[in-house]
Amino acid sequence: MNKSKTSSNIIYVILVLIVLVWTLLPIYWTVTAAFKSRIEVVAWPPTFIPEKPTINWFIEVWYDRPNPNYYANSILAMIGSTIIALALGIPAAYGCARYTFKGRQDVLFTILTFRFLPPATVVMPLYLIGRTFHLIDTTLFLSILYGGMNIPIITWVMLSYFREIPVELEESYQIDGYTRFEAFRRVTFPLARPGMVAISMLVMAFSFGEFLFASILTTSPVAKTLPVSIAEYMGGEWGYMWNQMAVLTTYGLIPLIIIFFLVRKNLVRGLTFGAVR
Amino acid sequence: MAELVIENISKKFMGKTALDNVSLTIHDKLFTTIFGNAGAGKTTLLRIIAGVEKPDKGKIYLNGKDITTFLPKDRNVAMVYQSFALYPHMTVYDNIANPLRARKMTKSQIDEKVNQISKSLGIQELLSRYPRELSGGQAQRVAIARSLVRDADVYLLDEPLTNLDYKIREGMREELKKMCKDFSATLVYASPDPLDALAMADRVAVMSDGKLLQYGLTRDVYYTPNDITVATIFGTPPINILKAEAREKDGHLFLETPLFRTDVTKYKERLSPNKEYKVGVRPHHLAISKRKVEVEMVSFPAEVHLTHVVGAETICYARSNSEEITIHVPYIYRMEGLEQVYVYFDPAHLLVFDKDTGLRVT
Amino acid sequence: MRKLNPGLLMSIPTLLFLFFWFFFPFLYNIYASMHYWTLYNPNIQFIGAENFIDVLSSIDFRNSAFASFFYTIICFAVELPLGLGIAVLLSREFKGVGIARVIIAIPILMIPIGTSIMWKLLTMPKLGLLQYFSEVLGFGVIDFYGNFWLASLLILLIDAWQWTPFFAIVLLAALVSLPREPYEAAKVDGASPFMVFTKITLPSIQPVMVIVSILRVLDLLKLADPIFVVTKGGSGTETLSAYIWRVAFKPLDIGYGGAVAVLYWILMFVLANILVRRFKSVIQ
Numbered sequence: 001m002n003k004s005k006t007s008s009n010i011i012y013v014i015l016v017l018i019v020l021v022w023t024l025l026p027i028y029w030t031v032t033a034a035f036k037s038r039i040e041v042v043a044w045p046p047t048f049i050p051e052k053p054t055i056n057w058f059i060e061v062w063y064d065r066p067n068p069n070y071y072a073n074s075i076l077a078m079i080g081s082t083i084i085a086l087a088l089g090i091p092a093a094y095g096c097a098r099y100t101f102k103g104r105q106d107v108l109f110t111i112l113t114f115r116f117l118p119p120a121t122v123v124m125p126l127y128l129i130g131r132t133f134h135l136i137d138t139t140l141f142l143s144i145l146y147g148g149m150n151i152p153i154i155t156w157v158m159l160s161y162f163r164e165i166p167v168e169l170e171e172s173y174q175i176d177g178y179t180r181f182e183a184f185r186r187v188t189f190p191l192a193r194p195g196m197v198a199i200s201m202l203v204m205a206f207s208f209g210e211f212l213f214a215s216i217l218t219t220s221p222v223a224k225t226l227p228v229s230i231a232e233y234m235g236g237e238w239g240y241m242w243n244q245m246a247v248l249t250t251y252g253l254i255p256l257i258i259i260f261f262l263v264r265k266n267l268v269r270g271l272t273f274g275a276v277r
Numbered sequence: 278m279a280e281l282v283i284e285n286i287s288k289k290f291m292g293k294t295a296l297d298n299v300s301l302t303i304h305d306k307l308f309t310t311i312f313g314n315a316g317a318g319k320t321t322l323l324r325i326i327a328g329v330e331k332p333d334k335g336k337i338y339l340n341g342k343d344i345t346t347f348l349p350k351d352r353n354v355a356m357v358y359q360s361f362a363l364y365p366h367m368t369v370y371d372n373i374a375n376p377l378r379a380r381k382m383t384k385s386q387i388d389e390k391v392n393q394i395s396k397s398l399g400i401q402e403l404l405s406r407y408p409r410e411l412s413g414g415q416a417q418r419v420a421i422a423r424s425l426v427r428d429a430d431v432y433l434l435d436e437p438l439t440n441l442d443y444k445i446r447e448g449m450r451e452e453l454k455k456m457c458k459d460f461s462a463t464l465v466y467a468s469p470d471p472l473d474a475l476a477m478a479d480r481v482a483v484m485s486d487g488k489l490l491q492y493g494l495t496r497d498v499y500y501t502p503n504d505i506t507v508a509t510i511f512g513t514p515p516i517n518i519l520k521a522e523a524r525e526k527d528g529h530l531f532l533e534t535p536l537f538r539t540d541v542t543k544y545k546e547r548l549s550p551n552k553e554y555k556v557g558v559r560p561h562h563l564a565i566s567k568r569k570v571e572v573e574m575v576s577f578p579a580e581v582h583l584t585h586v587v588g589a590e591t592i593c594y595a596r597s598n599s600e601e602i603t604i605h606v607p608y609i610y611r612m613e614g615l616e617q618v619y620v621y622f623d624p625a626h627l628l629v630f631d632k633d634t635g636l637r638v639t
Numbered sequence: 640m641r642k643l644n645p646g647l648l649m650s651i652p653t654l655l656f657l658f659f660w661f662f663f664p665f666l667y668n669i670y671a672s673m674h675y676w677t678l679y680n681p682n683i684q685f686i687g688a689e690n691f692i693d694v695l696s697s698i699d700f701r702n703s704a705f706a707s708f709f710y711t712i713i714c715f716a717v718e719l720p721l722g723l724g725i726a727v728l729l730s731r732e733f734k735g736v737g738i739a740r741v742i743i744a745i746p747i748l749m750i751p752i753g754t755s756i757m758w759k760l761l762t763m764p765k766l767g768l769l770q771y772f773s774e775v776l777g778f779g780v781i782d783f784y785g786n787f788w789l790a791s792l793l794i795l796l797i798d799a800w801q802w803t804p805f806f807a808i809v810l811l812a813a814l815v816s817l818p819r820e821p822y823e824a825a826k827v828d829g830a831s832p833f834m835v836f837t838k839i840t841l842p843s844i845q846p847v848m849v850i851v852s853i854l855r856v857l858d859l860l861k862l863a864d865p866i867f868v869v870t871k872g873g874s875g876t877e878t879l880s881a882y883i884w885r886v887a888f889k890p891l892d893i894g895y896g897g898a899v900a901v902l903y904w905i906l907m908f909v910l911a912n913i914l915v916r917r918f919k920s921v922i923q
Contacts, residue, residue: 012728012731015728016728016729016739019725019728019729019739019743020739020742020743022800023742023743023745023746023800023804024742024745025768026757026758026761026800027745027746027749027757029757029760029761029768030753030756030757030760033760042766044765044766044771045771046766046767046768046771088652088653088656089653091649091650091652091653092649092650092652092653092654094649095645095646095647095648095649095650096646096649096650098646099644099645099646099647099649100291100646101644101646101647102644103647104646104647107647107650107654109915110654110657111650111653111654111657112911112915113908113911114657114661114662115854115857115911116857116907116908116910116911117661117665117904117907118860118861118879118880118883118903118904118907119861119880120861120863120879120880120881120883120884120900120903121665121668121883121899121900121901121903121904122661122664122665122668122900123888124664124668124671124887124888124893124896124897124900125663125664125665125667125668125671125897126660126664128667128893129663129664129667144660145660148656148657148660148661149661151653151656151657152657153854155653166360166362168358168360168362169362169364169365171324171327171329171349171356171358171362172356172358172362172364173364173375174328174329174348174349174350175327175328175329175349175350175352175354175355175356176350176375176376176379176423176427177350177376177379177380178350178379179348179350180348187364187366190366191365191366202747205747205748208750209749209750209751209752209753211751211752211863211864211867212863212864212880212884216888226750227750227751227752227753230750230752230753230756231752231867231868234756234868240759240763242760245753245756245760246756246757246760248753249749249750249753249756249757252749252750252753253745253748253749253750253753256748257745257748260741260744260745260748261741264741267744267808267812
C-alpha cells in the first residue's frame, strides 16, 4: 500500500517535471540566444549556457532600430484596445444580464458572431478605409480593431459573471439610498472584478502579440509594433538575425509577465468564465 | 406617522400576471403580513413598494404623497430580502453602516447607531466579519440590522425566516414582534407560512395568484375567512373540508356530511334546503377521545392511522367513512397501532361555504 | 413613443461599433468580389461570379481549406486532452504547485510570432536544440521544412506549446473551484478514482470545457501566424488565412481576395452556427 503510494508519487513528480521542462526549455533556449554572440547562436553542437554572455543585443535592438517606437506602439495598442473592449463590452454584457427585452438573444448572438470573423477576411477593406480616414500608421486604428475583435469575448464572459451576481444585491444597495449606477460601481463591479481582470489579461496578450492587422495596417517604420519588428529581422539580406529576434521575443514577454504577476490572484477565480460556481 | 396606500396595482411579467389590481392600506406602527403561497405575488408587491420594480398600473402613496415614480433611494423604505442580500465584499459593520453613509451622517453618528442596533440584536461580536463567515441566523440578524438601523417609514421583510431552521425561526418570530413594538416600526412582512402571520401580525393580507383575497385583522381573517381559498391556505395544518347537503326535517334545518349531521336552523335565511355546500373545520377545533362521551357537541367515530408530534402538540391523521381528517391536539398523543376514537367539535366553529362560488355562507 | 429598454440601449453602441468596423468591411468584400479590381488598375469592372469561379477552381484554395481543417482537428485533438491532463495533474495540492501553475501559464503570454521564431530556432537543421537531441539519439537531421507531415508536426508543436496551457489553466481554475461535497460522498460510496473523474468531475467542468473548446476551434480555423514565420506556406501548409494574404495582399487583387474572404466567412459562419446551436444550452 505504502510502496505503491510512493511509486505513484514518483510518477506524479516526473510528469509535473516533464510539463515544466516542456514549457520552460524553449523559453530558456530563446532567452539565452539573446545573450549569445552571433557566432555562438549558430554554433554546432549548440551551447547550453552562453560562453561569453553579452547584453549588447539588448542595447543594439533598443537603440539601433529604424523603428524605435515598436515597444511603445505595442503597449499603447494593448492598453487602448483593452480600454475600448471593456468600455463597449461591459455595458452590453450588463444590459443583457440585467434587463430582459425583445431580441436580447439576437443581440448576444450577433455580438458573438463577430468573434468568428477571420481578420484576414477584413484586413483589405480595412486598409482602404484606414487610408480614407488617415488611420493607417496610427496606434488608434490598431486599438480600435483589436478592441473590436475582443468585444465578443468580453461581452460573453462578463455576461456570465453579471448573471451570477444576485440582482438583489444591487436592489438592496439602491434601497439603502443610492442610485443604480452607484449600486453597479460599488457592488456588481467589485464582485465581477476577478473575471474582468482575467479576461482583460487575455485581451492584452492578444493585442500585444497581434501580427496580421499590424503588419498590413502600419507601413511607416515609426508606426510598427513589436511582432512586426520581429518579423523584419527574419530573412532579408542578413538572413535570420537570431540574436535580435530572441531579444525582441524576450522584450515581448516582459510587460505581460509583469502584469500577470500583479493580477495572478484574480486569475484562478476569474478564468472559469463564470461557468462554475 | 406612516401610512402606505397601495391603489389598484397591476403588474405583468412577459404576459404573465403577477399582480392583479391590488389595493390595500398599510397602517402606521402595525405589523402587517402579506400571506400567500409561492407565486402569489407577495415579493412583487414588496419590490414595487420598495421601488425596484415599476407597476404597470396603479399608484402608491406614502403619507399622502404619490411615490409611484420615485427612485428607491428617495422613498425612505427599507427592505430585508429572503436571501438577505448582504454585500459579500463588505464587513458586517460596513453592511449595516451602508444606508447611513448614503444619508451623509458623520462617522461618530454612524458608529453610535451601528453599535446600538447590533447590541440590541446581539451581533456586536460579528461586526468585523464578512458575510461568508456568518451562520444563517447571524446573516439574518445582520440583514435585519441593516434595515432597522435606518429611520425608515416602512420596513419590508420578504420571507426572512424561510432560509432558517425550525428552532431559530421560532425564536426570531418572538423577537421580530418585539422589535416592531420597541422600534414602533411599520412592518410589512411577506410569508408563505400561516404561522408567521398568526404568531406576529396585527393584520394580514391573503394573496393568491396575484389577487388580494382578504385583508383585515389577523383573527378576523382566521376565524371568518371570506371564502374557501382563504380558509384553506391560511391555517396550518390545513382546514378539513367536507361535502355537505342541507336538509329540512320537522321545521329544523340540518347539514349532512358523510361523517356527521348538525342542526343549523339558526342560519335558516342563509342556507337553502336540498342544496350542496362545503363545510370546513380547523384541525385544532377538533378533539378526540377513546370513549364515547355525552356532551353538547357534534361527534363521529374515526380511526387514527398516523400521528405526528410537533413540540408538545400532536397532529393526528384519521380516517372515517373514507374521508381523511386532520386533528390537531395540544398534547402529546402516542398511538399503539390503529386506534378507534371519537372526534368531537363545537358546531359554532363550523364554516360553511357555497359549493360553487366558494364564498363563506356562515 | 415607447421608451427604449435600457438593456438594449446599453448594447446599441457595441453593435454599431462592431457593425461599422467589421461588418461594413465585409460588405465591401461582397462588392469587391463581384468586380475585377486591383489597386494598380483604377478601372473597376463588374464581372459577376467570375472571381468565385476562379477561387473555387483553384487548387491552392482547396488545399488551404484542407490545411485549415486539418490543423484545427489535430491541434484540438492534442491540446484538449493534454490540457485536461495537465489541469488534473496540477489540481492536486503539493509543495510548489503554486509556482508550477504560474509557470505553465507563461506560453499564453508569448507573442505568437515570437513563439514561432522560438520553435524555428529549436528546429533549424544544424542549429536547433531539437536537431541536436535527434542527432545525439541517432535519428539524424529531421527535415521539418521540406515535408508536409513533418512541417505539420512542427505547426502542431508550436500551437500546442502556446495554447495547451490555455486549456490547462482554464480547466484548472474550474477544477479547483469545484465543491468538495460530491467527492466526499463518492468516497464514502466507494467509487473508484476513475469513476469519480468520469461521473462527477467531467460533467461539472463540461460547460467550461465547451466554452474554451469553441473559442479554440474557431481560433484554430483562423490559424496564420506560424505559417507566415515558420513554413511561409511551403510544403502544403498554407491555411486559408495565409492564402488570402498571399493572393490578395501581395498582388493587391482586391476582387479575388474579396471572393476568398466571402467564401471563408460563409464557412466560418456556418460552422460557428452549428457549434453554437449544438451547445446553446451549455453556454447560457
